[in-house]
Amino acid sequence: MPKSDPCVKDLNGDSPPWCRDHRGRTYSFEEFLDLTRMFHGYPAPGVIIGAKMVDIAMNRMPSGVLFDAVCETAKCLPDAVQLLTPCTWGNGWLRVVPIGRYALTLYAKNNGRGTRVYVNPAQLEPYPETRYWFYGIKPKRKDKTDLLLQEIRQAQDRLYGVQDVRVQPEFMLKNPSDRRAICPECREAYPAGHGPVCRGCRSDTGYLVRGGD
Amino acid sequence: MPKSDPCVKDLNGDSPPWCRDHRGRTYSFEEFLDLTRMFHGYPAPGVIIGAKMVDIAMNRMPSGVLFDAVCETAKCLPDAVQLLTPCTWGNGWLRVVPIGRYALTLYAKNNGRGTRVYVNPAQLEPYPETRYWFYGIKPKRKDKTDLLLQEIRQAQDRLYGVQDVRVQPEFMLKNPSDRRAICPECREAYPAGHGPVCRGCRSDTGYLVRGGD
Numbered sequence: 001m002p003k004s005d006p007c008v009k010d011l012n013g014d015s016p017p018w019c020r021d022h023r024g025r026t027y028s029f030e031e032f033l034d035l036t037r038m039f040h041g042y043p044a045p046g047v048i049i050g051a052k053m054v055d056i057a058m059n060r061m062p063s064g065v066l067f068d069a070v071c072e073t074a075k076c077l078p079d080a081v082q083l084l085t086p087c088t089w090g091n092g093w094l095r096v097v098p099i100g101r102y103a104l105t106l107y108a109k110n111n112g113r114g115t116r117v118y119v120n121p122a123q124l125e126p127y128p129e130t131r132y133w134f135y136g137i138k139p140k141r142k143d144k145t146d147l148l149l150q151e152i153r154q155a156q157d158r159l160y161g162v163q164d165v166r167v168q169p170e171f172m173l174k175n176p177s178d179r180r181a182i183c184p185e186c187r188e189a190y191p192a193g194h195g196p197v198c199r200g201c202r203s204d205t206g207y208l209v210r211g212g213d
Numbered sequence: 214m215p216k217s218d219p220c221v222k223d224l225n226g227d228s229p230p231w232c233r234d235h236r237g238r239t240y241s242f243e244e245f246l247d248l249t250r251m252f253h254g255y256p257a258p259g260v261i262i263g264a265k266m267v268d269i270a271m272n273r274m275p276s277g278v279l280f281d282a283v284c285e286t287a288k289c290l291p292d293a294v295q296l297l298t299p300c301t302w303g304n305g306w307l308r309v310v311p312i313g314r315y316a317l318t319l320y321a322k323n324n325g326r327g328t329r330v331y332v333n334p335a336q337l338e339p340y341p342e343t344r345y346w347f348y349g350i351k352p353k354r355k356d357k358t359d360l361l362l363q364e365i366r367q368a369q370d371r372l373y374g375v376q377d378v379r380v381q382p383e384f385m386l387k388n389p390s391d392r393r394a395i396c397p398e399c400r401e402a403y404p405a406g407h408g409p410v411c412r413g414c415r416s417d418t419g420y421l422v423r424g425g426d
Contacts, residue, residue: 039295039301040301040303040304041299041301041304041306044303044304046303047303050303070420072413074302074303074305075303075305076303076304077303078301078302078303079301079302079303079304080303082252082295082301082302082303086254088252088253088254088291088292088295089287089291089292089295089302089309090253090257090259090260090263090287090288090289090290090291090292090293090295091253091254091257091289091292092287092288093254096302097418097420098412099403099407099411099412099413099418099419100391100403100404100407100411100412101396101399101401101402101403101411101413102401102402103401103413105420105421112422116421118401119401119402120401121395121400121401121402122400134393134402135392135393135402136390136391136392136393165421165422166421166422167420167421167422168419168420168421168422171420177349178313178349179348179349180347180348180349182334183314186314187334187335188314188315188316188331188332188333188334189314189315189332189334189347189348190312190313190314191313194312194313198312198313198314199311199312199313200285200312200314200316205310205312206312206381207283207310207318207380207381207384208318208329208378208379208380208381209325209378209379209380209381
């Protein structure tokens, strides 16, 4: 990693960790940048911010409680949740409700109560690069990314609002395992409840060009 | 890891790797079980199968091509894609089209052409535990999981069908970055294109119980 990256310099030797995962492993800011590069492809500010939001929410969950997660946007935030909590897309413990707010909720599986953490616009005033990035006011400039990450780091937990919340009851239901049927068109298996033909073979729900090989 | 786990025994010292990631790192079957435990929480057969499917698809992509991914179910498969390719939920290069087939497609970002890999029911006949699991015929039994994983391992690439495909043009478009507005109700930022009030404050799209703290 280049020495010139201002986010890599340890400005304060005893700075607190940036975040921790559900197993209790802590990550310094630099370590979490590296983890984000590995998983997400580049050190996206949204994932770095998301890690702090997950950290704040997990610190408020009672010890030992099994929890699920909701992100209110699919942009960046789901990767912070997947890297730091047991909740992933594929295990069903993380959902995205696409309402476009930069917020996430962790809630107990047994009673739906939990914590919502959000980026609070009222708290962005002292952080101009963060504000520009958050509102998408200025085009992304690679040479400004270091400055933005530096600001996010220095702000620590001061960008975020926290709320005690409860999710709607349907978010506490497990998805039932569907019985499968064979589609008479493609001869593949699909959830029998979808109807007589699988959704992949219906013209309104497929994503492939027919005969497009 | 317990010695009694039959999937851990290296039955054949020179067995080929189970899969490789987009950086070329190979994983033995046991190593990928461990990675799945770490990320997904438990060694789900669907993720182990998904890894072989990703491996087959990546091997058919031209070298150096930038690709996106589609999973046809949110169950397990997205985690195999996220662990082995550059595509994640948060970076937008992986989508789920919820048509419920156990299939995934990797396709070139520039022309939409790629490879679809699916579990082919016609090829499951010699693998009874895999068939029971795939159709959800018998209730899950923990003591049968080892047998199922053993079968999946022994079947290697014989459970899967492969197709050359092309995705619909809209799957090659980048999601535009939305300008953000402040919601007059919650005072949070949201995509301005969603209307005068954010979707979180509309009663039909929220996921939280109002006053539910």
